[in-house]
Amino acid sequence: MKITVIGCWGGFPKINEASSGYLINEDGFQLLLDCGSGVLSKLQNYTKPAALDAVILSHYHADHIADIGVLQHALLIDSFTMKTREESLPIYGHQESEGFSTLTYKNITTGVAYHPDEAIQIGPFEITFLKTNHSVPCFAMRLEANGHTIVYTADTAYKEEMIEFAKGADILLAESNLYKGMDGTSAGHMTSEEAGIIAQKAGVRTLALTHLPHFGDIKQLKEEAAQLFEGTIVLAHEYLEIGL
Ligand SMILES: [Zn+2]
Ligand SMILES: [Zn+2]
Numbered sequence: 001m002k003i004t005v006i007g008c009w010g011g012f013p014k015i016n017e018a019s020s021g022y023l024i025n026e027d028g029f030q031l032l033l034d035c036g037s038g039v040l041s042k043l044q045n046y047t048k049p050a051a052l053d054a055v056i057l058s059h060y061h062a063d064h065i066a067d068i069g070v071l072q073h074a075l076l077i078d079s080f081t082m083k084t085r086e087e088s089l090p091i092y093g094h095q096e097s098e099g100f101s102t103l104t105y106k107n108i109t110t111g112v113a114y115h116p117d118e119a120i121q122i123g124p125f126e127i128t129f130l131k132t133n134h135s136v137p138c139f140a141m142r143l144e145a146n147g148h149t150i151v152y153t154a155d156t157a158y159k160e161e162m163i164e165f166a167k168g169a170d171i172l173l174a175e176s177n178l179y180k181g182m183d184g185t186s187a188g189h190m191t192s193e194e195a196g197i198i199a200q201k202a203g204v205r206t207l208a209l210t211h212l213p214h215f216g217d218i219k220q221l222k223e224e225a226a227q228l229f230e231g232t233i234v235l236a237h238e239y240l241e242i243g244l
Contacts, residue, residue, distance in 0.1 A: 001026045001148045001244040003171065003208075006042045008236035010155075010177040010189070010211040011063050013038040017238055019063035020211060022152070022173065026145045029053045029123035033141070033152060037066035040074060042238065049074040050084035054122050056092040056114070058154035059138035060099030072105040079108060092122065096137035114139075130165040132156030134188035140165060148244040151204070155211065157184045158194040166202035170244050173236075174198065175211035180224040192221040196228030210236035 002025045007018025018038030023046055024031045030047055032039075032055045040049060049071055057065055068091065078084050088110040091103040095113045103111030114120050116129040116139055124145040132138045134155045142165060143150045151169040153162060155177075166172050177189035184190055192209065199207040207229055209221050222235045234240065 001143075001145055001150065001170075003150060003173065003242045004046060005208075005210065005236045005238060005240040006032075006039050006046070007036055008210045008212050008238065008240075009063070010175070010213060012214075013063075014214065018042045019066070021067075023047065024125070024143065024150065026124045029125075031056065031122060031125060031143075034058055034064040034154075035067045035071060036063045040067040040070045045239070048078075048084065050078040050082065052089060054090045054092065055109075056122065056127070056141070057094075057099075057103075058132075058141065058152070059134065059136055060093070060097055061136060061138075061155065064155075065099065068102065068109075072109050075108045076106065090122075092120070094137060094139060128165075130159075130161060132162075132188075133159050133185075138188075142166070142169070150244075151202075153190070153195075153198075155188060156190060157188050158190055158197075162198050163201045166198060166204055169202065169204045171206045171208060171242055172199050172202065172204040173208045173210055176209040176221050176225065177211050177213050179213070179216055179220060192224035193228060196225035196233075199225070199229040199231065199233075204231060206232045206234065206242065208234045208236055208240075208242060212236065 006021035019036030020034040021039030022033040151166040174195040
């Protein structure tokens with residue numbers, strides 16, 4: 001399994017970069033996890049949009065879905081020209097808020113509902129869900145394939161249940177939109193310290209801090225998390241690759 005960070009900025013993309021988007025590869029299967037602003041452009045340094053096997057979305061905030069429309073255009077144009085793919089691209093999303101209906105586009109993409117209480121199989125990945133504490137319905141995901149596990153917190157304030165959900169993961173891809181000492185309860189986001197606590201209690205191997213803030217010195221996030229987590233910590237950046 002390999003994760004490639006396509007975009008790691010919270011809320012909106014930093015200049016010349018992208019907001020949330022992660023390409024997850026296993027056995028040649030390419031799953032795009034979230035598709036925020038700037039992701040379609042940046043993704044093309046790694047793969048052709050038409051070569052994706054599936055997309056899954058945590059929630060319908062623009063910094064996670066803004067590029068779904070242009071992904072659909074890219075595939076439509078490919079269907080007229082290169083004809084790379086024969087089948088409609090599945091885009092998995094939840095149905096607990098508006099947004100799901102936009103995932104189906106002509107015969108180009110097909111919205112597929114995931115039900116948070118049921119595990120689903122997408123290619124080699126078995127995926128389970130945990131509802132997060134966010135301003136809109138949003139789901140953390142645990143992806144397991146061939147004995148490896150990635151847990152993605154998506155957007156969330158600190159949530160005790162995340163510890164059990166992330167238990168023993170190889171990689172915890174945790175949002176850290178805030179710095180130590182801040183209170184993310186009403187914003188629905190976590191601090192570096194909270195990400196560190198979850199990583200430590202869940203016993204994960206690597207903590208990757210992402211959904212980064214546009215203020216302060218982001219290097220500090222890693223130092224703050226390291227005061228609470230003894231394992232490996234990486235700060236997400238464009239095209240960071242984490243292999244398993
Ligand atoms: Zn976000
Ligand atoms: Zn959000």
